[in-house]
Amino acid sequence: MKICDHKNKDIRLMVSCRQIKWQCLDCHQSVGHALPHADYTKEQIEAMPHFDVAAREAYWEKDKVDAKAIFDEAERRLQERRSFYNQYLQSDTWREKRRLVIERQKNICSGCSIAPVQEVHHLSYDNIGDELLWQLQGVCRSCHEKAHKLR
Numbered sequence: 459m460k461i462c463d464h465k466n467k468d469i470r471l472m473v474s475c476r477q478i479k480w481q482c483l484d485c486h487q488s489v490g491h492a493l494p495h496a497d498y499t500k501e502q503i504e505a506m507p508h509f510d511v512a513a514r515e516a517y518w519e520k521d522k523v524d525a526k527a528i529f530d531e532a533e534r535r536l537q538e539r540r541s542f543y544n545q546y547l548q549s550d551t552w553r554e555k556r557r558l559v560i561e562r563q564k565n566i567c568s569g570c571s572i573a574p575v576q577e578v579h580h581l582s583y584d585n586i587g588d589e590l591l592w593q594l595q596g597v598c599r600s601c602h603e604k605a606h607k608l609r
Contacts, residue, residue, distance in 0.1 A: 462487045469493065470509040479509060486514035539586075546587050559594045569601025577602040 464484040472479055477492040488509070495503065546552055556578045567573045575596035580586070582593055597605065 462489050469506060471503060471506040472509040474511075478503065478506065481509050481514075486510055486517045488514075543583075543586055551587070555589070555591065555594060558591055559596045562591070563596045565596070567598040567601050568595045569597045569604065573598035573600070579605050 462482045462485050464482045466483040467480045467489055468483055470479060470481040471477075472488070478495060478498065479492055480489040481487070482489055498506075559578050560575045563575060565574050567575055576599045577597050579595045579597050579602050580589065580593060581595060582589070585593075595605075
């Protein structure tokens, strides 16, 4: 829930709890603390418009829909990146880079310096497909698992 910073507000009576509160007329949230009844006459309180709970709930529901759309788009992009990455790992370009990394390290894991290289690990996923060889490290399976736990 966002904090309201709209300027369009009105004093309303919350009928359910008899509180007098400011209500934003844009997002329909209550703004600030309850106002003291002593500041208003009985007639003023009775004449106050009621706090619009239905409008507030409709606004919240719209926020949920907006948040879901944002989440769905992020999920779609993530799936797209994963698909590209998995295709890239099957390419001749990747196989050649992998071979060069293993050759550079003389098939010795850069994590433990004992085991043979079983995986080539990306230090960064920022430029997949166009990575520099120094951004790739040959590691054994155990060190590769440790590297991913550290992320």
